[in-house]
Amino acid sequence: MPTTATAAPAPDPMGAERTLMPAPLTPETIAHLEERARHVRLETIRLIAIAKVGHYSSTFSCAELFATLYYDAMRLRHGEPRWPDRDRFLMGKGHAAVGLYPLLADWGFFPKELLDGYTRLGNPLGDHPDMTKVPGVDFSSGSIGHALSAGLGMVMGGRMMNRRFDVYVMLGDGEMQEGQVWEAAMAAAHQKAGNLIAIVDRNGYQLDGQVDEVMGIEPLAGKWRAFGWEVHEVDGHDVAALATLFRRLKQDRTREKPACIIARTLKGKGVGYMEREAGWHLGYLAPEDEAAAIAEIMGQPASPAIPREAAAQGDAR
Amino acid sequence: MPTTATAAPAPDPMGAERTLMPAPLTPETIAHLEERARHVRLETIRLIAIAKVGHYSSTFSCAELFATLYYDAMRLRHGEPRWPDRDRFLMGKGHAAVGLYPLLADWGFFPKELLDGYTRLGNPLGDHPDMTKVPGVDFSSGSIGHALSAGLGMVMGGRMMNRRFDVYVMLGDGEMQEGQVWEAAMAAAHQKAGNLIAIVDRNGYQLDGQVDEVMGIEPLAGKWRAFGWEVHEVDGHDVAALATLFRRLKQDRTREKPACIIARTLKGKGVGYMEREAGWHLGYLAPEDEAAAIAEIMGQPASPAIPREAAAQGDAR
Amino acid sequence: MTAPMTVTDTPTGPVNPGSWQYRQLNSRAPGLSYLSDALSALVADGHPVMAGTADLQYSNGLARFAARHPDRFVQFGISEQNMVSAAAGIATTGVMPFVATFASFLGLLCCEQIRMDIAYSALPVRLIGHHAGIALGFYGTSHHATEDLAIMRSIAGLTVVNPADGPQLAAAIKASADHPEPIYFRIGRGQEPNVYEDLPDFQFGKAIEHETGSDLTVIACGTMVHPCLEAVRALRASGLSVGLIDMHTIKPLDRDAVLAAAERSRVILTVEEHNILGGLGGAVAEVMAEAGTKALLIRHGIRDEYSLIAPPTHLYRHYQLDAAGIETVVRDILA
Amino acid sequence: MTAPMTVTDTPTGPVNPGSWQYRQLNSRAPGLSYLSDALSALVADGHPVMAGTADLQYSNGLARFAARHPDRFVQFGISEQNMVSAAAGIATTGVMPFVATFASFLGLLCCEQIRMDIAYSALPVRLIGHHAGIALGFYGTSHHATEDLAIMRSIAGLTVVNPADGPQLAAAIKASADHPEPIYFRIGRGQEPNVYEDLPDFQFGKAIEHETGSDLTVIACGTMVHPCLEAVRALRASGLSVGLIDMHTIKPLDRDAVLAAAERSRVILTVEEHNILGGLGGAVAEVMAEAGTKALLIRHGIRDEYSLIAPPTHLYRHYQLDAAGIETVVRDILA
């Protein structure tokens, strides 16, 4: 399995799963997680440049979540995407999968070269994650609202098979409008699915605009509590806070209630205008704008791009 | 339109709609509503005897709700089932329609003779209410979970047509498990559907047993509140309490929040063993047992029925 | 709070044997036992079976399985879509889930979850849509399913089976242990007379030929096989050369059986408790039109309309879906 | 709380004209305007129109209608089933609701609500399933709809229309003002080249014959009409006698058009951006098999499988659903 070099140290080189007794959260770990979140953003930009259209801002809002889950919280084995005792990860907001693929490649679940063919005919990596095509994807998505049910099913199946793993399900805040989410929430509490962890990427926006305007979902914590969940609210861009919370939840083996993490995030986090313009849910950056966005993510002062002729019409169609 | 005599005085003989300024809730009104609730139960028994199978207990739990809505709360016009400004009534728990039909007949929406052919080939009256077949049925149901959405749609359509009517939607407590109910609940609060009134028949049982065991729904009031509704809890068999609450809600024209009434009821109310046996969601009473049930509903001491040969096999198949 | 304090399962009320309540359904619909018993047999054979329903354990008889294997039974309450997606999640852990509810709610309400989470994801979930067709009589359209075959058939990667009776269902479930694809089983209400003896041969996609004939071949599925068998016997007794095929697997369809019958008979008559559009009749039409067979197709079933309500046997009579009706239909065709 | 304080619609970021974001979709997919403009025309004619969508107002272009008629527009958020049932409720008050979302979510996720609340209830709701077929390319199966025609066709009382382009959609919407039945409109992604000039004649259930031919007649619908037209022109130019029918109404199907074509041509080739099971091909098969036509049917489309992912034009090429591919398919048949 080719392992093209990346800036990040390869995870768990011995192929061992993560220990349940976490190491202290050192400044190095924090820096590493932050670097991995940047990696998610940069790869997102790189891959969308291939697709010529994509969900930058939805992925940017959960970059720290991806990083913390895949490089700190989850129990995984390098190169073993089907290890039966692995923790599971599902995405209700499957349209952010472009940020997940680089991490799965990093874990040795598939060759990194596949990333270069993102969305091209014959390549397994599409806008939404596909478990039948992509090793490491625990469940397919794209139709918003199914993931929490599927995650609950994994908990129940695991129970019958006498396996103990945690199931993380990342949901969009717009996704809270799908009724099936509440069916699953009710059922998970009823089933005492203590190892089910829902994470709501509370970035405030959905496709048509601000969530509160499109279809208000507040009080969100109140809803989850009324559906029998333990609720945690956290800054979704603070990797230290996230890692601490995930570690705490993982160590608590007595919990009977499923846990919901409401992660307050910025949609488009990292690229100023994406944070401020509602339309960036879907879009495309021509090369010059892409370069400026990369610079901004890398922490360089954003120099305004100079107007230029339109880039050649993309090949997204 | 034939108007066969019933024990009850015909509603609004002048054909006028109900006034918005309610008369005081007199002992006569209360007695009338109680009598109408008994009428619902007796007619339910009579009609199910024709069908040879039916939902006795689901109907008994909401007999007082039916009576109070149709003989006190709702603004209707005798003989005019399609009057555009009428209040609307929808049933998520459509399987209790057998108790509604006699009231619709009473309002002159269709000839009472139709009741005698309940569920027979060619007759419009089935186990679930059907708006395409039965005048006075405002919306068809049978698939649990749609009614609140449809009721919300009526509010929105009424708004566009500049009509002001109230929309009452009666839901089962098992129905709370359907996700679409929560989609509609969220949307109704978002749309400030103040003239939408949901009534949950909190009888504690669904098909497979106790709601709390099948799939717990508590804290129910907390859920509705977290979804942006005003919540009222009431004894669903106390017609005075019900009528007072409905009148109060109707007079409050400033309310922006939709209102949810959690009506605490007994499934099977009125027939002792139905109140105590979970299996009575669906069933059939042979004539002797039927007579005993009627006696019990009429307040006569329930004399234990004498074991007898099986009644002729019903014609429900 | 007026909620009852003690509620019992033991009948305390009616004593007249003509009276009954829901929990006694199993004894009133003997066909209901086959599902639970077939699943128990799989468990006995060491298969990682799990069963679930959405507040209908007495209607589908899974109460029987639940009583035997409480640890393998999941009650989902009235949330069918959650059940179907959760079944997919369950299947990813190596368990083989069987989930059952009324065909109208399974095949229609959960159509998208079935496509995405089960068929597309190629997970070995078994879906049991019971009381299909117009079996729920006066419960009305919400409880009828005369579209589910067409819908399930349009979904790639799904095997669609419509057993004729309990024994065939049991045989199909047994065979499903080695079947790699997800399966939609469409069954009746457990009151159908049996066509087969216990555990008949069953092969997915292989139709069963009961009779051959040159005038007309009936191709039937599910609950219609029994009345068709009766009708065909009567027709043959009166000298007509009428064949009968039990097309229990709607997808993949047994093309060879269709083509052989179309070679042999002047007329193919499909009979299904389903809309004549898109279901068995539609599937047979596709094979015949593409093969350019000489035989003529006639589709019998629900004629793209919503059924009246009435007790089911009355409806079968009304829609000529009982033995007498089917016999008349054939005689009219051959007249 | 890190939520942004001010968010704007006005682009402040990229200045390169090659960059774009979602709200600019309308200008990038000119076909998107037809829907909104046709609805506005109905409003102008005094019809009680209301439009709604489920968090996709830019994808279907209804943002344009919403801007013009904010009081007639409802945003349902991501709750498609609530939208469909609510549309039924809206229709009971005398309003004519048009609700739009991706065809995969409308035709599949809301299948049961459509049957019960709309088709069975016979309410004049208009359902707009957009980006049907494989038009959403690399968004994958969840966003593809290659089953919706089969599903909607199985539902009694529903008219199913698959316009070829924006002008025909507009004409169909105009005609729908007097159409008593609920309608499912299946449309593309707004980037299809136009087949028709503005507001062509439109009659529900009346196919449009573009060309007649004795060797083969193509019967196409929706997005496939344009590439079929190109292919047929090329085939005719090379001397083959090939006809073309735009079967815009899948239900009720224009039987006469099918039978006339089957009388005239040796082969009928159906072309659809849909599973070849149960959709246009299935509907045509039913007519041909029951009529016992001499012509042979061949169905072209998605062959009962899940599409690969790729940009849509790449997929059309791959599945021979572009003009060149269709031309090849016909030549291979006639070779």
Ligand SMILES: Cc1ncc(C[n+]2csc(CCOP(=O)(O)OP(=O)(O)O)c2C)c(N)n1
């Ligand atoms: C069932 C369903 N309906 C509609 C869509 C189309 N869609 C894709 S992303 C999106 C908005 C999602 O918003 P949110 O859940 O807040 O996710 P975010 O991208 O903001 O994290 C919508 C409506 C879908 N994928 N699935």
Ligand SMILES: Cc1ncc(C[n+]2csc(CCOP(=O)(O)OP(=O)(O)O)c2C)c(N)n1
């Ligand atoms: C969508 C759907 N699923 C299942 C059913 C079958 N069903 C009919 S009644 C019932 C139980 C209803 O319980 P509840 O809502 O508590 O109503 P109650 O009769 O107790 O008032 C069920 C599951 C249905 N009608 N609709």
Ligand SMILES: [Mg+2]
């Ligand atoms: Mg969001």
Ligand SMILES: [Mg+2]
């Ligand atoms: Mg109840």
